[in-house]
Amino acid sequence: MALEKHDNKNLGGGRPVAEKGEHIVARHLIEDDNIKEEKNLVIDGVDVSGRWNTFIISRVNSDFDRSFFEEIKKTVVGSRINRCWQCGMCTASCTVTPLYRRFNPRAFIYMMQLGNLKELKKYIDVAWRCVGCYKCSQRCPKQVNPAEMMEALALVIKKYFQEEVKTKLKLDEEVKKIYEDMIIGHGRLDLAKLHTSAMQKSGKTKELFGKIERGAILKMLKDGRAFSVLRLGKPHNWSSSKEAIENYLHKLNTIENSEAGV
Amino acid sequence: MDKLKENQAAYYPGCALLTIDRAYNNSSKLVSKKMGIELVEIPDYNCCGIGEMKSKGAASMYMPLRNMMIAKNKLGSKNLIMACSVCYHEFSRSITRVKENQNELSAVNAIFKEAGEFNEEYIPDGEARHILEFLYNEKGVEEVKKNVVKPLKGLKVAPYYGCLYSRPSMYTFTDKKPKMDNSERPRFMHEFLEALGAETVFYGNEVQCCGGRNVVQDEETSFALCSQTISKAKKAGADVIALICPKCAGALDVNQPKIVEKFGKDSKLPIVYLTQLMALAFGFSKKEAEFSDMISEPLKVLNEKGF
Numbered sequence: 001m002a003l004e005k006h007d008n009k010n011l012g013g014g015r016p017v018a019e020k021g022e023h024i025v026a027r028h029l030i031e032d033d034n035i036k037e038e039k040n041l042v043i044d045g046v047d048v049s050g051r052w053n054t055f056i057i058s059r060v061n062s063d064f065d066r067s068f069f070e071e072i073k074k075t076v077v078g079s080r081i082n083r084c085w086q087c088g089m090c091t092a093s094c095t096v097t098p099l100y101r102r103f104n105p106r107a108f109i110y111m112m113q114l115g116n117l118k119e120l121k122k123y124i125d126v127a128w129r130c131v132g133c134y135k136c137s138q139r140c141p142k143q144v145n146p147a148e149m150m151e152a153l154a155l156v157i158k159k160y161f162q163e164e165v166k167t168k169l170k171l172d173e174e175v176k177k178i179y180e181d182m183i184i185g186h187g188r189l190d191l192a193k194l195h196t197s198a199m200q201k202s203g204k205t206k207e208l209f210g211k212i213e214r215g216a217i218l219k220m221l222k223d224g225r226a227f228s229v230l231r232l233g234k235p236h237n238w239s240s241s242k243e244a245i246e247n248y249l250h251k252l253n254t255i256e257n258s259e260a261g262v
Numbered sequence: 263m264d265k266l267k268e269n270q271a272a273y274y275p276g277c278a279l280l281t282i283d284r285a286y287n288n289s290s291k292l293v294s295k296k297m298g299i300e301l302v303e304i305p306d307y308n309c310c311g312i313g314e315m316k317s318k319g320a321a322s323m324y325m326p327l328r329n330m331m332i333a334k335n336k337l338g339s340k341n342l343i344m345a346c347s348v349c350y351h352e353f354s355r356s357i358t359r360v361k362e363n364q365n366e367l368s369a370v371n372a373i374f375k376e377a378g379e380f381n382e383e384y385i386p387d388g389e390a391r392h393i394l395e396f397l398y399n400e401k402g403v404e405e406v407k408k409n410v411v412k413p414l415k416g417l418k419v420a421p422y423y424g425c426l427y428s429r430p431s432m433y434t435f436t437d438k439k440p441k442m443d444n445s446e447r448p449r450f451m452h453e454f455l456e457a458l459g460a461e462t463v464f465y466g467n468e469v470q471c472c473g474g475r476n477v478v479q480d481e482e483t484s485f486a487l488c489s490q491t492i493s494k495a496k497k498a499g500a501d502v503i504a505l506i507c508p509k510c511a512g513a514l515d516v517n518q519p520k521i522v523e524k525f526g527k528d529s530k531l532p533i534v535y536l537t538q539l540m541a542l543a544f545g546f547s548k549k550e551a552e553f554s555d556m557i558s559e560p561l562k563v564l565n566e567k568g569f
Contacts, residue, residue, distance in 0.1 A: 003482055076319045076359075076366065095471045099483055129480060131487075132313055133471035134351075137430035138445055145432070151317040175479040179314040183325070187308040189277040198478040212519045216557060220282065223555060229281045235308045237379060241328065244377035245321045248369075256319040 003099045021054050026091075028102045030056055065115030068156075072112055074254045078152030083142045084109050090136035090146040102126045105136055105146045108153055117160055120153075124164045127153055128172045155255045174201045184245055187238040192220075192229040263305055265338035271396075272339035273301035274329055274353075276346045277309055278508040282516075285552035286508055289537040290345045290393055292551075296409050296544050297401045301343065304332045310352040312509075313475055320369035323356035327370055330357070330388055331380050340388035343396050345537070347507035351426035353390030354433045361386040392427055394506050394536065398450045399441050406457040411545040413459030417567055419539065420463050420500035420531075421451040422491065424510045425471050451536055455504065458543040465498035467491040472513035481520075484513050489525040492518075496531050501563050504536045511535070511556075518558045532560035542569060 021027055021035040034057045041053040072078035090105040097103050103126045111120045120127075127150070136146040158165055165173060175198050182189050199208045207213060220226040235241075249257060266272060271294075279287035294301050307329050315322035330353070333342045344350050360367040371383045397406075428436045428445045436445035443450050448469065452462045470491055473484030492514065495503050505511055515533040522530045533556055541551040542564070548554075553561050 003486055075317075076322070077316055095473075095487065096483065099486060129476065129483060131471050131473045131480075131483065132475040133425040134429040135425070135471075137432065143432055145430070147430070148316060155317050172479050176314060179312070183309050183311055183315060184321075189309045189312065191278060191282055195478065202479070212523070215519070216516065219557070225282050225284060225555070228284065232277065232281060235306045238308065240379060241308070241324075241373075241377045244373045245324060247376060248321055248324075248373050249318060252319060254319070256317060 021056075023051060024054065024056070026101075026104060026107065029104070029107055031059075033057075034059060061114065061116065063116075063118075065117070068115030068117075069113055071255055072152050072156065075152055075155065075256050077145075077148040077155075078112075080142075080144045081109065081112060081149065081152070084113065084144045084146075085142060086110060087141060089139050089141060090144075093135040093139045095131055095133045095135060096129050100126050100129055103129055105130075105150065109144070109146060109149055112149070112153060112156065120156070121161060121164070124157055124161055125168050127157060128169055159255050171202050174198075184242055187235045187241065188232055190229060190232060192226065263336045266302060269298060270300045270302050272333040272337045272342050273303050274307060274310075274333075274342050274344040274349060274390075275303055276307075276344060276349045276508075278512075279346060283508040283511060283555075285538060285555040286345055286511070286535045289535060289541045289546075289551050292546055293537045293540045293544060294393070294397065297397060297405050299397075299400065302337060304329060304342070305336055306332060310349040312348050313352065320366055320373065322352075323360060323366065323370050324373045326353040326356045326390075327360070327384055328374075328379075329353075330390075331374070331384055334388065335380060335382075341391055342388065343391050343393055345393045345506070346509070347392065347424055347426040348509050350390055350392045351433065354435075357386050357388070357390060358433050360384070392506070394427065394450050394454070395441075395443060398454070403453050403457045406454055406540070410458055410543045412543055412569065414455075414539060414543050414569065415459050417460045417539075417564075417569070418463050418499055418501045419455050419460045420465050420495035420498065420503045421455060421468060421536075422495075422503050422505050422510060422514075423448045423451060423469050424474075424505070424507045425469070427506055428469060451504065451506065454536065454540065458539060460539065460543075463495070463498040463500045465494045465500065467494050472510045474507075474509035474513040477509075477513050477517065481517075485517065485521050485524055488514050488517065489521050489529040492521070492531045493525070493528040496528060500531065501567070502532045502534050502539075502560055504534055504539060506536050515556055515558050531558065532556070532563050533558045534560045 020032060020037055036055040036057060038053050041048050072081050086106060088106045091097055094105055102123060130150040132147055134147045140146060178194060178197050196208060275287055291301050309325060311322050311325040315325060330342055333339045360370055374380060374384055428434060428443055428448045431437050431445045436442045455462050471487055473487040477484045511533060538551045538553060548564060
């Protein structure tokens with residue numbers, strides 16, 4: 001049930017599963033040029049045609065950036081990055097991976113450990129799709145907490161790829177902003193407002209007046225739930241909490257600082 | 263506000279339960295009262311952060327812990343009960359983290375001090391408890407059986423636990439504490455439903471994800487996951503799916519017309535909350551259990567079955 005669209009022309013976006021080396025698991029992690037395949041291959045007199053004639057040329061990665069690793073380790077969500085020993089249990093249990101093959105938590109954590117920004121950049125368009133189901137964290141043998149590591153990944157992407165965030169992750173960022181404004185600003189969440197403004201941001205204004213949405217809104221108006229949303233209000237003295245939270249976020253010297261990213 | 267009496271417990275409603283998911287809120291209170299515990303809402307609550315604050319360091323822990331402080335100061339209760347699985351996750355995450363990490367505790371306390379709402383520091387001595395686990399452990403299945411006046415004979419229910427009730431065990435302590443549920447194969451809801459006289463079906467997606475977290479920005483993923491869960495439950499012969507989380511309801515119930523539009527009739531199945539079914543079996547009317555609030559029309563099935 002893969003949802004990912006395979007676009008053969010656009011190698012940067014939806015990378016195709018090429019004929020070349022297509023039976024390699026996590027094929028998307030390997031560059032096309034690094035796969036060697038022969039039609040007919042005989043080694044020491046043994047015919048190894050078929051699957052056995054696929055070779056991956058080893059690559060050397062010399063541009064490590066360990067400062068990057070320390071940067072992640074200082075955050076709350078990424079504090080356990082040093083524990084990962086790359087068993088792949090997170091990817092094996094992932095809810096999103098069967099839908100989007102290129103979403104691979106194990107590989108993301110590896111790239112973060114190495115500070116390999118060049119590789120990470122290729123996955124900006126899928127990296128935000130984590131649904132936070134915590135299956136990975138449940139099954140991780142080293143308690144790395146990969147589900148929260150994906151939050152650390154979002155912080156990293158926000159800091160180092162500002163241009164891409166503005167174009168490719170526009171919707172995700174805008175919805176996050178709506179959430180934050182409500183949670184920090186008002187202390188409570190107005191679900192009706194969240195829903196309508198998110199629909200508008202994603203360009204579904206037309207759908208908002210469609211039959212299904214109209215039916216739901218009418219139903220809530222009839223049974224009075226629409227008015228309870230209006231009555232939700234703010235907690236008393238929330239402004240002092242709001243100020244304290246904002247001050248804390250400005251004073252932080254990690255990438256969680258609200259100014260480090262934006 | 264007065265301190266709690268013996269048969270009362272501090273309760274955190276959360277934003278969804280006070281507004282569009284009032285059916286879950288009201289039925290939870292009805293059911294608990296019938297089982298001998300009155301849920302008392304904490305005054306002046308604030309949002310738990312619903313997972314959108316996690317990348318904001320200790321601020322993500324301040325949000326739930328402020329409510330723990332209110333429960334302690336205003337109601338004199340160390341523990342807090344909640345019905346929403348997302349709130350439960352946020353609370354248990356924060357409490358576990360500050361217990362294990364002194365730096366994070368002092369960072370949270372620094373925010374508390376600056377906000378100046380409470381005179382004391384936060385000490386992680388309380389627990390957050392999910393209402394299902396709370397009723398199961400404090401009152402037990404026998405108490406449920408005792409209260410049933412209208413058994414749900416012949417109703418096939420697919421229990422859906424979702425993600426955050428049982429996962430991750432590093433925060434919820436499933437598997438780790440003797441009284442807690444199993445994290446991969448939870449059974450408390452099964453036992454409750456069977457005590458009500460209903461039949462539970464096995465369909466394999468009990469602890470799968472509904473994609474609820476990204477439901478506003480990533481409908482595509484959520485719809486695909488929900489359609490899979492609903493159609494599997496339908497194939498297993500379920501009449502309704504029972505939930506314990508308002509976020510799952512947002513994905514499975516509120517969005518169901520759109521899912522049906524995209525994936526066809528196989529993805530159409532009534533969705534109810536566990537506590538609504540409990541209220542019905544305990545003798546409350548369908549109106550009191552507020553079945554009409556659900557968009558997937560569970561009333562039709564319940565009327566057909568004669569409840």
